[in-house]
Amino acid sequence: MRLVYTSLIFIVLSFVSLGQGITILIDPGHGGSDPGHEAADKNLLPEKDLTLKIALKFGSYLTEKLENVTVLYTRTDDRYPTLDERVNMANSKNVDYFISVHINGSPNTAIKGTESHVHSMSSKASVKLARAFENEFKTRAGRKSRGVKDSDDREHSLQVLKFTEMTSVLVECGFMTNVSEANYLNTTSGQDVIASALFRAMRSHLQETHKNISFTKKTSGSGTTASVGKTYSVQIMSSKEWLDTEKGSFKNLEHAVSRTQVAQTGYRYKYFSGTFSSKSEADDYCNEVKKKGFPDSIVVERKN
Numbered sequence: 001m002r003l004v005y006t007s008l009i010f011i012v013l014s015f016v017s018l019g020q021g022i023t024i025l026i027d028p029g030h031g032g033s034d035p036g037h038e039a040a041d042k043n044l045l046p047e048k049d050l051t052l053k054i055a056l057k058f059g060s061y062l063t064e065k066l067e068n069v070t071v072l073y074t075r076t077d078d079r080y081p082t083l084d085e086r087v088n089m090a091n092s093k094n095v096d097y098f099i100s101v102h103i104n105g106s107p108n109t110a111i112k113g114t115e116s117h118v119h120s121m122s123s124k125a126s127v128k129l130a131r132a133f134e135n136e137f138k139t140r141a142g143r144k145s146r147g148v149k150d151s152d153d154r155e156h157s158l159q160v161l162k163f164t165e166m167t168s169v170l171v172e173c174g175f176m177t178n179v180s181e182a183n184y185l186n187t188t189s190g191q192d193v194i195a196s197a198l199f200r201a202m203r204s205h206l207q208e209t210h211k212n213i214s215f216t217k218k219t220s221g222s223g224t225t226a227s228v229g230k231t232y233s234v235q236i237m238s239s240k241e242w243l244d245t246e247k248g249s250f251k252n253l254e255h256a257v258s259r260t261q262v263a264q265t266g267y268r269y270k271y272f273s274g275t276f277s278s279k280s281e282a283d284d285y286c287n288e289v290k291k292k293g294f295p296d297s298i299v300v301e302r303k304n
Contacts (some may be wrong), residue, residue, distance in 0.1 A: 021213070022103060022206060022213065023061075023066040023072065023093065023095040024069060024070075024095065024096065025068075025073070025101065026058060026059050026074070026099050027073070027098065027100050027160065028055035028056075029048070029205075030047055030048035032079045033080060035047060036103065037176035039179075040182075041179075041182065044182055045167070047102065047176055050173075051101045053221070054194050056073075058195040059071040059225050061199035062199060063194065064220050065199070066203060066206070067072070067218065069206070072095065074086045074248075084111055084242075086113045086160050087159060087163045095166055096171075097167050098166055098204075099168075100171065101198075101234055101260075102171065103173050103176050103185060104176065104177075105174075111175055112169070112180065113144035113145060113175070114173055116129075116148050118148065118168070118173070119168065120150050120151060126161075126167050129202075130169045133169065133197070134147060136201040137194075137297065140200065141258055142257075142258035143174070143197075161289075176189050184246060188273060189256045190256045193256065199280060221231050230277060232277075232279050232282035232303075233273065233282065233284055233302050234273050234274050234299065235299075235300045236271050236273050239267065240267055241269075243259070249293045253289060255273045255274035256273070262268070272300070282299040286298065286299050
């Protein structure tokens with residue numbers, strides 16, 4: 001009898017193991033007749049279009065680079081799911097994570113930076129993920145982080161955070177009302193930087209939180225680990241002091257500039273421009289950058 005009981009446990013555990021996986025619902029904010037925040041320059045895309053671009057990039061990185069992750073979206077085109085529909089989709093599909101992508105706005109056009117919102121600071125899993133997003137924005141992506149906020153900070157609740165039943169974070173990728181950030185978010189490279197930061201934070205969080213699940217992609221048939229992706233960027237300079245990447249000579253470059261802090265003293269910051277899938281493309285861009293006032297620029301390989 002004990003043997004039968006042990007065998008049943010083994011079968012159940014094997015079934016659970018085979019069914020392991022994480023489902024992430026990505027919610028591009030606004031859509032359809034609701035444009036969200038808009039830039040002062042009407043030639044720039046509104047929030048609804050930028051959130052969709054960033055969300056789809058973020059989701060594609062997760063799908064392409066991670067195993068045992070299923071990505072769903074509340075929308076993949078220019079339509080408006082109601083807040084109720086977004087919440088119901090998350091809860092009815094029993095997703096593990098709900099990530100809502102937005103871009104902020106303020107009457108004060110000088111305000112800039114990213115924010116990650118949770119319903120309550122008592123939601124420890126959500127706070128942990130939100131902090132991971134902000135850490136990536138601040139370090140690898142070189143953006144200004146305004147930190148993690150909850151309903152007490154906002155003085156109101158957000159429906160998609162209050163009523164979703166899983167780890168939920170709403171990310172504000174910058175401010176549409178700030179001229180430099182609106183311009184940055186309207187560039188392909190800016191969208192790539194934000195989406196890559198979301199991906200890296202999500203990957204680290206999954207690996208730390210779900211240690212019983214392998215997220216490493218395998219090459220089909222070989223059983224060996226696939227490359228997580230090799231990209232190249234142009235390192236244009238280093239500096240001892242913090243420099244605004246959206247002012248001065250940086251504005252003359254074709255691709256947006258990101259800033260990374262690498263040390264506490266000495267040359268603390270490195271500055272990068274562009275993301276390329278091939279070294280030859282990066283070499284060509286490096287030559288252009290040198291002609292625009294950055295003679296010490298070099299091509300570097302960067303991990304995704």
